[in-house]
Amino acid sequence: MSLSLLPKPEPALPAYVEVGAERAVFEMAYRSRMAVLVKGPTGCGKTRFIEHMAARLGRPLFTVSCHDDLSAADLVGRHLIRADGTYWVDGPLTRAVREGGICYLDEVVEARKDTTVVLHSLSDTRRMLAIERNGETLEAPPEFMLVVSYNPGYQHLLKGLKPSTRQRFVSLRFDFSPQAVEEQIVALESGLSGPIVRRLVTFAQALRNTAEHDLDEVPGTRLVVDAAKLIAQGCDPLLACRTAVAECLSDDPEVVQALMQVAHAVLGE
Numbered sequence: 001m002s003l004s005l006l007p008k009p010e011p012a013l014p015a016y017v018e019v020g021a022e023r024a025v026f027e028m029a030y031r032s033r034m035a036v037l038v039k040g041p042t043g044c045g046k047t048r049f050i051e052h053m054a055a056r057l058g059r060p061l062f063t064v065s066c067h068d069d070l071s072a073a074d075l076v077g078r079h080l081i082r083a084d085g086t087y088w089v090d091g092p093l094t095r096a097v098r099e100g101g102i103c104y105l106d107e108v109v110e111a112r113k114d115t116t117v118v119l120h121s122l123s124d125t126r127r128m129l130a131i132e133r134n135g136e137t138l139e140a141p142p143e144f145m146l147v148v149s150y151n152p153g154y155q156h157l158l159k160g161l162k163p164s165t166r167q168r169f170v171s172l173r174f175d176f177s178p179q180a181v182e183e184q185i186v187a188l189e190s191g192l193s194g195p196i197v198r199r200l201v202t203f204a205q206a207l208r209n210t211a212e213h214d215l216d217e218v219p220g221t222r223l224v225v226d227a228a229k230l231i232a233q234g235c236d237p238l239l240a241c242r243t244a245v246a247e248c249l250s251d252d253p254e255v256v257q258a259l260m261q262v263a264h265a266v267l268g269e
Contacts, residue, residue: 016045016052017185022172026053029170035123035146037166040174043220045185046149049174050104059143060101062092066111072118075105076131088134093118097129100143108148109161116165122146123168153217179205182221190228196237196267200224203241203266207249207259215255219245237267 026049029036038046047063054061064075075093079086096103105111105119121128127140148169150161177185182201187193201224208218227244231237238260246259 013055014048014051015188016048017177017181017188019177019181022049022174023053023056025170025172027057030057030145033127033140033142033145035119035148035169037161037169037171038147038149038174039152039171040149041153041176041220042151042217043222044174044176045221046174047104047106050102050147050149054102054104057102059145060096060099061104062096062101063104063106064092066105066107066109066115068110068112070111070115072112072114073133075115075118076129077133079133093122094129094131094138097122097138097140097144100141102145102147105146105148107150109150116162119146119148120165120168123165176205176208176221182224185221186224186228189225190232192228192232196231197228199267200228200231200237200241203263204245206262206266207245210262215249217249219249223248238263241267 026036030053038049040046050063051061064070073091075091077089077091077094080089090098093103095101105115108116118129121130122140122144123146127144129138129140130136131138176182179198179201182204183197186201187197190197204219204221204224207215223245227237227240230240230244235243241263242256242260246256246263249259250256
């Protein structure tokens with residue numbers, strides 16, 4: 001008796017709600033072997049978009065969260081020492097080149113300046129990675145793609161991208177979604193439904209549109225989703241807004257109180 005095997009289901013793509021033509025432009029850039037820069041405020045969906053596109057294109061994704069101490073060696077690789085001698089370990093950028101993956105550098109302006117020099121030869125027509133420490137030069141395969149992101153509204157004057165770097169990328173600008181789209185995203189991500197979703201998004205948008213609060217950053221959709229998830233688990237809506245939104249935006253008790261006054265007004269409780 002022979003057994004018939006059911007076909008394996010296709011893996012679900014990371015959820016993403018398109019606002020404009022960003023998917024089409026990204027795919028065009030991928031087919032044209034062009035690097036992409038994604039810019040926009042914190043929590044507006046940049047990282048989720050890249051995760052979605054990597055899955056959509058069927059390519060492995062190598063994500064690097066950039067910081068002040070990130071060096072070129074962290075991206076490319078380094079020699080390590082063990083009992084029988086030294087051995088080479090590829091960094092995430094080198095692995096992405098070798099495997100034909102997508103290398104995503106999140107908040108690239110936070111990294112040390114020597115990292116952008118390494119990116120230049122990969123983000124123009126050369127598509128080459130020179131590994132000086134082991135004398136190897138890699139030619140990126142057609143499947144490889146370099147993607148970087150940053151928040152133009154939250155960068156130090158000394159941490160902007162140089163024109164020589166910026167002009168090597170196709171740029172996609174992201175912003176917070178229109179209310180109806182953001183409501184759809186929050187409902188999809190949290191499983192919460194009903195008027196409370198609309199009120200949560202209205203609360204976030206009210207904070208974004210209010211300049212009087214001393215906030216380093218306005219609430220992103222990610223925070224709204226977190227609040228909705230708490231509410232879906234039975235949390236009081238005002239408590240969810242405090243713990244997932246207000247307290248995440250400021251450590252100043254007076255500022256948090258002002259934010260919660262907005263929450264009280266919008267949620268009507």
